[in-house]
Amino acid sequence: MSREVSGFAEGAVNMTEENQPKQTTEEEVSEEDRTTSLGLFNFAEAFWRAAHILAKAEVEGGHADSPVRTLYYHAIELYLKALLRQSYSVDDLKNKFGHKFSRLATEAEANGLTFDDEDRNVLALMGDRDVVMRARYIRTGSATFHTLEALERTCKSLRENVGELLRKAKVPVRL
Numbered sequence: 001m002s003r004e005v006s007g008f009a010e011g012a013v014n015m016t017e018e019n020q021p022k023q024t025t026e027e028e029v030s031e032e033d034r035t036t037s038l039g040l041f042n043f044a045e046a047f048w049r050a051a052h053i054l055a056k057a058e059v060e061g062g063h064a065d066s067p068v069r070t071l072y073y074h075a076i077e078l079y080l081k082a083l084l085r086q087s088y089s090v091d092d093l094k095n096k097f098g099h100k101f102s103r104l105a106t107e108a109e110a111n112g113l114t115f116d117d118e119d120r121n122v123l124a125l126m127g128d129r130d131v132v133m134r135a136r137y138i139r140t141g142s143a144t145f146h147t148l149e150a151l152e153r154t155c156k157s158l159r160e161n162v163g164e165l166l167r168k169a170k171v172p173v174r175l
Helices: 037-057 065-084 090-097 101-110 117-126 129-136 148-168
Strands: none
Touching: 037 065, 037 148, 065 090, 065 101, 065 117, 065 129, 065 148, 090 101, 101 117, 117 129, 117 148
8 A cells, every 4th residue: 555645655756847757859869760660560550451441341433442552552662661671771761762662672572571473463563653653643544453452462461571571680560
């Protein structure tokens, strides 16, 4: 049983300005420190889960699949960058790789990621930036798009394979 002393339970600390933990500002913590493999992996998870749920909703009409594809494409990009963040700085991820899916995939493979033929097909078509951009912006005319099932499967594959590689690197991802 604790005993109250001057308005505080015994053993409690009065959090005056002098003994409060120092709050860090965003400027004090660099982008390099804030953008980790774990953070990128978890962000990919959020986009993949949102795409998965929206795909299951089977929304009909017009371009209903475009937002779902956009979520899948972004999840795929983030899974690849989560792995590459182990070897590259945030600036390198932005400047060297950006949204270039073929570069991301090639470098991820050089860093131990394996792709099956279906993953390669998805990533190859994503290498054509027009496909990714057309999921985000309306443009008339015919185009070839991934099926939502193919994107779902590739996200699951990347999730498992990148997750395992990150775990081996002692990154505490949850699968």
